[in-house]
Amino acid sequence: MAGNYLMIPKKAISGTNLEQAKSHNRRVVIEAIRINGALSRAAIARLTALSSQTISNIVEELEAAGLLRPEATLKGARGQPAVPYSINPDGGYSIGLQLDHQLAVGVVTDLSGTVRARVERDVDRPTPTQAMPLLAAISSDLIATCRLDRTRLLGAGMAMPGPFGVEGMTSVGPTALPGWQDFPVAEELERLTGIAVIVENDATAAAVGERLYGVARKLDSFVYLFIGTGLGAGLFLDGHLYKGRRHNAGEIGHIIVKPGGLPCDCGKRGCLERYVSLRAAYDRLDLPDPDHASPDLLEELLASGDSRFEAWLAEAVEPLRQAIDVLEMALDPETVVLGGFMPLPVIEALAGRLEPLHLSVSSTSARTTPRVLVGAAGKDTSVLGAAALPIFSETNPQFDVLQKPVG
Amino acid sequence: MAGNYLMIPKKAISGTNLEQAKSHNRRVVIEAIRINGALSRAAIARLTALSSQTISNIVEELEAAGLLRPEATLKGARGQPAVPYSINPDGGYSIGLQLDHQLAVGVVTDLSGTVRARVERDVDRPTPTQAMPLLAAISSDLIATCRLDRTRLLGAGMAMPGPFGVEGMTSVGPTALPGWQDFPVAEELERLTGIAVIVENDATAAAVGERLYGVARKLDSFVYLFIGTGLGAGLFLDGHLYKGRRHNAGEIGHIIVKPGGLPCDCGKRGCLERYVSLRAAYDRLDLPDPDHASPDLLEELLASGDSRFEAWLAEAVEPLRQAIDVLEMALDPETVVLGGFMPLPVIEALAGRLEPLHLSVSSTSARTTPRVLVGAAGKDTSVLGAAALPIFSETNPQFDVLQKPVG
DNA sequence: CTTTAGAAAATCAAGTTGATTTAGTTACTT
DNA sequence: AAGTAACTAAATCAACTTGATTTTCTAAAG
Numbered sequence: 001m002a003g004n005y006l007m008i009p010k011k012a013i014s015g016t017n018l019e020q021a022k023s024h025n026r027r028v029v030i031e032a033i034r035i036n037g038a039l040s041r042a043a044i045a046r047l048t049a050l051s052s053q054t055i056s057n058i059v060e061e062l063e064a065a066g067l068l069r070p071e072a073t074l075k076g077a078r079g080q081p082a083v084p085y086s087i088n089p090d091g092g093y094s095i096g097l098q099l100d101h102q103l104a105v106g107v108v109t110d111l112s113g114t115v116r117a118r119v120e121r122d123v124d125r126p127t128p129t130q131a132m133p134l135l136a137a138i139s140s141d142l143i144a145t146c147r148l149d150r151t152r153l154l155g156a157g158m159a160m161p162g163p164f165g166v167e168g169m170t171s172v173g174p175t176a177l178p179g180w181q182d183f184p185v186a187e188e189l190e191r192l193t194g195i196a197v198i199v200e201n202d203a204t205a206a207a208v209g210e211r212l213y214g215v216a217r218k219l220d221s222f223v224y225l226f227i228g229t230g231l232g233a234g235l236f237l238d239g240h241l242y243k244g245r246r247h248n249a250g251e252i253g254h255i256i257v258k259p260g261g262l263p264c265d266c267g268k269r270g271c272l273e274r275y276v277s278l279r280a281a282y283d284r285l286d287l288p289d290p291d292h293a294s295p296d297l298l299e300e301l302l303a304s305g306d307s308r309f310e311a312w313l314a315e316a317v318e319p320l321r322q323a324i325d326v327l328e329m330a331l332d333p334e335t336v337v338l339g340g341f342m343p344l345p346v347i348e349a350l351a352g353r354l355e356p357l358h359l360s361v362s363s364t365s366a367r368t369t370p371r372v373l374v375g376a377a378g379k380d381t382s383v384l385g386a387a388a389l390p391i392f393s394e395t396n397p398q399f400d401v402l403q404k405p406v407g
Numbered sequence: 408m409a410g411n412y413l414m415i416p417k418k419a420i421s422g423t424n425l426e427q428a429k430s431h432n433r434r435v436v437i438e439a440i441r442i443n444g445a446l447s448r449a450a451i452a453r454l455t456a457l458s459s460q461t462i463s464n465i466v467e468e469l470e471a472a473g474l475l476r477p478e479a480t481l482k483g484a485r486g487q488p489a490v491p492y493s494i495n496p497d498g499g500y501s502i503g504l505q506l507d508h509q510l511a512v513g514v515v516t517d518l519s520g521t522v523r524a525r526v527e528r529d530v531d532r533p534t535p536t537q538a539m540p541l542l543a544a545i546s547s548d549l550i551a552t553c554r555l556d557r558t559r560l561l562g563a564g565m566a567m568p569g570p571f572g573v574e575g576m577t578s579v580g581p582t583a584l585p586g587w588q589d590f591p592v593a594e595e596l597e598r599l600t601g602i603a604v605i606v607e608n609d610a611t612a613a614a615v616g617e618r619l620y621g622v623a624r625k626l627d628s629f630v631y632l633f634i635g636t637g638l639g640a641g642l643f644l645d646g647h648l649y650k651g652r653r654h655n656a657g658e659i660g661h662i663i664v665k666p667g668g669l670p671c672d673c674g675k676r677g678c679l680e681r682y683v684s685l686r687a688a689y690d691r692l693d694l695p696d697p698d699h700a701s702p703d704l705l706e707e708l709l710a711s712g713d714s715r716f717e718a719w720l721a722e723a724v725e726p727l728r729q730a731i732d733v734l735e736m737a738l739d740p741e742t743v744v745l746g747g748f749m750p751l752p753v754i755e756a757l758a759g760r761l762e763p764l765h766l767s768v769s770s771t772s773a774r775t776t777p778r779v780l781v782g783a784a785g786k787d788t789s790v791l792g793a794a795a796l797p798i799f800s801e802t803n804p805q806f807d808v809l810q811k812p813v814g
Numbered sequence: 815c816t817t818t819a820g821a822a823a824a825t826c827a828a829g830t831t832g833a834t835t836t837a838g839t840t841a842c843t844t
Numbered sequence: 845a846a847g848t849a850a851c852t853a854a855a856t857c858a859a860c861t862t863g864a865t866t867t868t869c870t871a872a873a874g
Contacts, residue, residue, distance in 0.1 A: 013439075013646065013804050015432040015457040017860050018425065018831050025422040025833090032420075042850055049810075050422040054833055056851065073842095079849020080841045163768050221652050233737070237649055239420060239806075244739025245628050248768035252736045256729055256765075258666060266766050322663055329659045330640070330737050332651025358663075359673050361570045361655035397420050399646075399806045403456075424833050425858050432860090449823055458861055463824065486822025487868045817874075825866070835856070844847080 014403040022058075025050060027397040029058050030067065033087055034395075035218055038071045040082030059085055066152075067091040067111070087111050092394075093148055095139050095156035095195065096387025098202070100341065101125050101177065101229055102292065105380070106138035108146050109387040113213035115380075117146045125291070127179040128188070136192035155196040157389030158189065159382040162201030162232055163251040173265025174291065175230030175253065175279050198389040200234075200243070202226055202340075202382035203250055206375065207234025208241060208392045209385030210337055214376035223250075223333045224375065225323065226382070227340035227347065231273040233327060234385075240398060253277070255326065257319045275319035278341060284312040295379065299343035313346075317353045324372065328360040334368075339375030341382075347374055421810040429465075432457060434804040436465050437474065440494055441802075442625055445478045447489030466492055473559075474498040474518070494518055499801075500555055502546050502563035502602065503794025505609070507748065508532050508584065508636055509699065512787070513545035515553050516794040520620035522787075524553045532698070534586040535595070543599035562603040564796030565596065566789040569608030569639055570658040580672025581698065582637030582660065582686050605796040607641075607650070609633055609747075609789035610657055613782065614641025615648060615799045616792030617744055621783035630657075630740045631782065632730065633789070634747035634754065638680040640734060641792075647805060660684070662733065664726045682726035685748060691719040702786065706750035720753075724760045731779065732765040739768050741775075746782030748789075754781055 025048075032047050033039050041059050045052040062068040062085075069088040075081045089112035098105045102124065108117040119138050123131065139156060142148070163169055165182050189197040200208075203226035210216040210224055216236065224234035233250035235242040242249055253273035254266050261270025274280055281298055282290035285308050301309035324336050338347050351374055357363075362371050377384050432455070439454050440446050448466050452459040469475040469492075476495040482488045496519035505512045509531065515524040526545050530538065546563060549555070570576055572589055596604040607615075610633035617623040617631055623643065631641040640657035642649040650656055660680035661673050668677025681687055688705055689697035692715050708716035731743050745754050758781055764770075769778050784791050 013435055013455075015435045015455040015461070015860090016428045017457075018428070018833085018858095019860090021423045021425070021428050022832060028420055028422045040850075048420075048422040050424075051834055052851070053835085053853090054422070057832085075842070077849075078843050078847075080839095080851065082850060165773075166766075166768050166771055168766055168770065169768070235738075237644065238647065240645065240647075242644055242649075242738075244768070245741045246739055246768065246771065249739040250737065251739070251768050252733075254767070255733050255736050257663075259664070259725075259729075268765060318666075322666075326659075326662050326733055327737065329655075329662050330642075330657060330734065331649075332653055332656040332658070334652045358675060359573075359575055360661070361573050361576070361651070361653065361658050363575065364573055364653065366572075422833090425831095425860085426833090429859060447823075459824070460826090460862085461860055464859085482869070484822075485820075485870050487824065487866095489823060815874100817872100819870105819872080821868100821870080823867080823869095826864085828862085828864105830861075831859090833857085836854090837852100838854100839852075840850080842847105842849085844845100 016403060020403065024397055025054065026058055026062065027395055029055065029062065030087065030395045031397055033068070033085060034212065038084035038086035040074070040084050042082060043084075065091070089114060090152075092152050092154045092391065093146070094154050094387045094390045095142055096383045096385070096389075097135050097138065097156060097158040098205075098383040098386055099123070099126065099131055099135065099158070099160045099177075100202075102294070104131065104134055104138060105383045106135070106142050107380070107383050107387055108142045108148065109384065109391075111391060113209075113384065113388065115384070117142050125177060128183040128185070132188050132192060135189060139193050139195065153195065154394050155198065155390030156189070156193065157205060157386035158185065158197055158199045159202040159205035159386040160185070160199065161228065161230060162203070163248040164201070165246060166248065169254065169266050175273055175277060196390070198393060200386070200389060201232055201247070201251070202228055202385075203232035203234035204241065204243065205234070205385030205389060206339055206377070206381040207236050207337070207385065209377050209381060209388045210339070210375050211236055212388045212392060213384070214337075215373045216335075216337055219334045219369070221331070221333045222335050222337055223327045223331060224337045224339065225327065227277060227338070227342040228382075229278050229341065231277045231323075231340075235331065237331065237333075241392070252323060252326065255323075257322045272319055272323055276316045276323065280316065281309070281312050284315070285309065295341050295343050298346050302343075302346050302349055313349060313353065316350065320350060321354055321358055324354070325358040325360050328362040328371070332361050335371060335373050337373050337375045339377065339381045341379055344374070344378050423810060427810065431804055432461070433465055433469065434802055436462065436469065437494065437802045438804055440475070440492060441619065445491035445493035447481070447491050449489060450491075472498070496521060497559075499559050499561045499798065500553070501561050501794045501797045502549060503790045503792070503796075504542050504545065504563060504565040505612075505790040505793055506530070506533065506538055506542065506565070506567045506584075507609075509701070511538065511541055511545060512790045513542070513549050514787070514790050514794055515549045515555065516791065516798075518798060520616075520791065520795065522791070524549050526552075532584060535590045535592070539595050539599060542596060546600050546602065560602065561801050562605065562797030563596070563600065564612060564793035565592065565604055565606045566609040566612035566793040567592070567606065568635060568637060569610070570655040571608070572653060573655065576661065576673050582680055582684060603797070605800060607793070607796060608639055608654070608658070609635055609792070610639040610641035611648065611650065612641070612792030612796060613746055613784065613788040614643050614744070614792065616784050616788060616795045617746070617782050618643055619795045619799060620791070621744075622780050623742070623744055626741045626776070628738070628740045629742050629744055630734045630738060631744045631746060632734065634684060634745070634749040635789075636685050636748065638684045638730075638747075642738065644738065644740075648799070659730060659733065662730075664729045679726055679730055683723045683730065687723065688716070688719050691722070692716065702748050702750050705753050709750075709753050709756055720756060720760065723757065727757060728761055728765055731761070732767050735767040735769040735778070742778060742780050744780050744782050746784065746788045748786055751781070751785050
C-alpha cells in the first residue's frame with residue numbers, strides 16, 4: 001500500500017526548544033509592528049497573546065539591538081501613557097539585486113524598505129560568467145556609496161527570471177536567460193561578495209516586497225502575478241512563502257490558455273506568456289529588434305493610443321483573465337496582485353479591462369479586498385523584493401524557526 | 408502606498424511558550440514514527456534533533472497515554488538493544504463521514520487508519536435538512552457497532568464536494584449539491600452528535616488520507632487530484648494542508664481547458680470537469696438517467712471495451728494532462744496523486760494514457776518520485792481521508808500548534 | 815568456553831533558559 | 845483624590861540540555 005520510492009529514512013521534522021521559541025517570539029513582535037505600525041508593549045502583548053512581561057523583555061532586547069525605537073509617548077488616554085515602538089529603519093540594511101535580459105539593478109534598502117542607493121547597468125542576455133562579476137561589482141559599489149556598516153548588513157537578495165533547472169525550459173526561448181540552468185548562483189555570489197545571498201525568481205521576490213512594504217502587508221495568502229519578459233507568479237500562502245519542491249512554484253508562463261494557439265519555444269502551443277508578457281507585446285508589435293526593446297516603449301504607445309498596441313491589449317486581456325481564474329481556483333487567495341516590468345500605466349490599463357472577471361471561488365460578496373490589486377512598487381518591484389528577501393528571512397515568523405538545526 | 412482596505416488592526420501571529428513547544432515536540436515524535444515506522448528513542452532523538460532525555464520523557468508520556476507501544480527489543484547489534492516504539496492503533500479512533508450525490512458513507516478507523524466499521528446509505532442529492540439527521544444516525548450506529556470508547560474518540564471528519572460558499576457555483580449544475588451554500592455543516596453536526604467535526608472538501612480529505620497512510624506518506628508537497636462527480640484538488644504544501652482563504656483552494660473543476668468548448672452550468676465554456684469527471688463520462692455515454700448512474704458502470708464498460716467509453720477516455724486524457732500541467736506549474740509539487748470516486752481500473756487506464764505528459768517544471772531527470780501516482784485508498788478514499796482529518800489535526804506538527812490560543 | 819573490551823541505549827540528577835505569575839510602581843485622566 | 849492603564853521587578857515554573865552513569869548487548873581475545 002505504501003509508496004516504496006523512498007526507502008532512505010526520511011528526515012523527520014525536527015523538534016523545538018526554548019531558544020527556538022524565543023527566536024520565534026522576537027520575530028512575532030517585529031511582524032506585529034510591521035503590520036500594524038507603531039505599537040506599545042501592552043498592545044503587542046494583547047496581539048500576540050504573550051504576557052506583558054515577556055514582551056517587555058523582548059522589546060528591551062530589540063531596542064538594545066537597534067531594531068526597534070520608541071516613538072513619542074501617547075498621552076490623552078486614561079492610565080499611564082503608552083510608549084509606542086516602531087521599527088528602526090537603521091536597524092539593518094539589505095542589498096537587492098536584479099538581473100534580467102537587458103538590465104542589472106542593485107539597491108540598498110534599510111529595514112523600512114526605503115532605498116538608500118541604487119545602481120543600474122545595461123546587459124545583453126548575460127551568461128553567468130558575464131553577470132557574476134558585474135553583480136559583485138554592483139554590490140561593492142553600493143556598499144561604498146552608502147558607507148554601509150557591514151555589521152548591519154543582513155544579506156543580499158537576488159531576483160532573476162525562472163524557472164530554475166528545468167531541462168528544455170530554463171534556457172530555451174526568448175523569455176529565458178540562456179546558460180543559467182543548474183548554475184549555482186547563490187553560492188557563487190556568496191563566494192565573490194562574502195555576503196549571504198538568497199536567490200528567488202522575480203515574481204517570488206516581488207511578492208515578498210509587496211508583503212513587507214506594499215499592498216499585501218496585511219494579507220496571509222495572496223498571489224503576485226509578475227508580468228516581465230515572461231510571466232510568473234509568486235505565492236504567499238498561509239503566512240509563508242511557498243516556493244515548491246524545486247523552487248519553481250508559480251511558473252505559470254507556460255500553462256496552456258489557448259490549446260493549439262501560438263507556438264511556444266517550450267514545444268507547447270498557446271502558452272500564457274505568448275499572450276501576456278513584454279515579449280508577447282513586442283512580438284505583436286512586429287518590432288524590428290524585439291530582443292532589445294524597452295518597456296518604456298509600451299508606455300509611450302499606450303499614451304499615444306497606438307492601434308497595434310491597443311490590439312495587443314485587447315488580445316492579452318482574456319488570457320490574463322484566465323491566468324487569474326486559474327490562480328484563484330487553484331489557490332483561493334485573498335487577492336491577486338498585478339505587477340512586474342510592464343510599465344505601471346500598462347498594468348493599470350490591463351487591470352482596468354479585466355472586468356468582468358471569470359466566475360471563480362473568489363467570486364463572493366463577502367470580500368474585504370478586491371480580487372485584483374495593482375502592486376505598489378512599480379517597475380523596481382523585483383529589486384525591491386530582492387532586497388526584502390533577507391529582511392523577510394531574518395524577521396518573519398516561520399515554521400522553520402521553531403525547528404532545531406539538525407546535525 | 409499601503410493598502411487601506413483593512414483598517415481594523417490585523418490580529419498578529421501569536422507567540423509561543425514552553426507548553427506549545429512541548430505539544431509541538433509530541434507531535435514531532437508521532438510524525439517521525441508514522442513516517443518511518445517503529446523507532447527507538449535514540450533514533451527519534453537523532454531524527455528530531457532533540458536530546459535523548461527529552462525523547463525519553465515524551466515517549467514515556469505517549470506510552471502512558473496509550474498512543475505509543477513498545478515493539479520487540481531489537482537485538483543483534485552492538486550496545487544495549489533498542490526498544491522500538493510504534494503507534495498504538497488502539498490509541499484513538501476517528502469517525503469519517505462522506506456525503507455525495509448518491510451515497511453517504513461512514514467509517515470508524517483506529518490510529519493506524521484501519522477501518523473498524525463501515526456503514527453505507529443511499530441518498531439522492533440530499534439537502535442539508537435531509538442529510539444532517541442521516542449523518543448523525545450513521546455516526547451513532549458506528550459508535551454502537553464498535554462499542555467505541557468515547558473517551559478515545561478524537562473527533563469526526565466529514566468530506567463533501569466543494570466549492571463552499573461561492574455564489575453561482577456551489578449550488579449550480581449537476582456536479583454540485585444543491586442547498587448547501589452557507590450551511591454551517593460542522594456546527595450542525597457537532598450539535599447533533601456532540602463530537603468535534605472537521606469538514607473539508609473530498610479532495611482535501613483524500614489528500615490527508617494519502618499523506619497519513621498512503622502513497623504520500625513521506626511527501627512534503629503534493630497534490631491530490633480527485634476525480635469524483637466533479638473534479639477538485641487537495642493541496643498539501645510544505646508539510647501543511649493548504650485550504651485557501653475560503654476553504655476553496657484546489658477547486659480547479661472550473662478552470663477553462665478548452666476556451667469556447669462545452670458549456671458549463673457555471674456560465675463558462677470548456678471547464679475541466681466537463682471533460683474529466685464521472686459526470687462528464689456519464690454525459691458522454693448519453694445515459695438515460697445520468698443523475699443516478701453509478702461509477703461501477705464505468706468499470707464494466709472499461710472491462711468490456713465499450714467503444715463510447717473508450718472515446719470518452721481518449722477525449723479526457725488531454726484535459727487531464729492539462730490539469731496536471733497547471734498544477735505542476737502553479738505548485739511545483741513532488742508528485743500528483745490521482746484518485747477519487749472514479750473506479751481504480753478507470754483511474755489506472757487514464758494514468759496509463761497520460762504519457763507523454765506536458766513539459767513542465769516537473770520535467771526533470773532528478774526525480775525521486777514519479778510525476779503521477781495513483782492513490783492507494785481506492786474509492787473509499789474520501790471517507791478514509793475524512794477519518795484521517797481529526798487524527799491529522801491532533802497529531803501532525805503544525806505551525807498553529809506553536810501559537811498560543813489568543814483571547 | 816570464558817572473559818573482557820567496546821558500543822549503543824537508556825536513565826539520573828543537576829543546570830539552564832525563558833515564559834508566567836504576582837505584587838507592586840508610575841504617570842497619566844477625570 | 846480616585847481610577848486606570850502601562851510598565852517593572854522578583855519569584856516561580858515548565859521543559860529542554862548536559863554530562864555522568866548504568867544497562868545490556870556484541871565481538872574479540874585469551
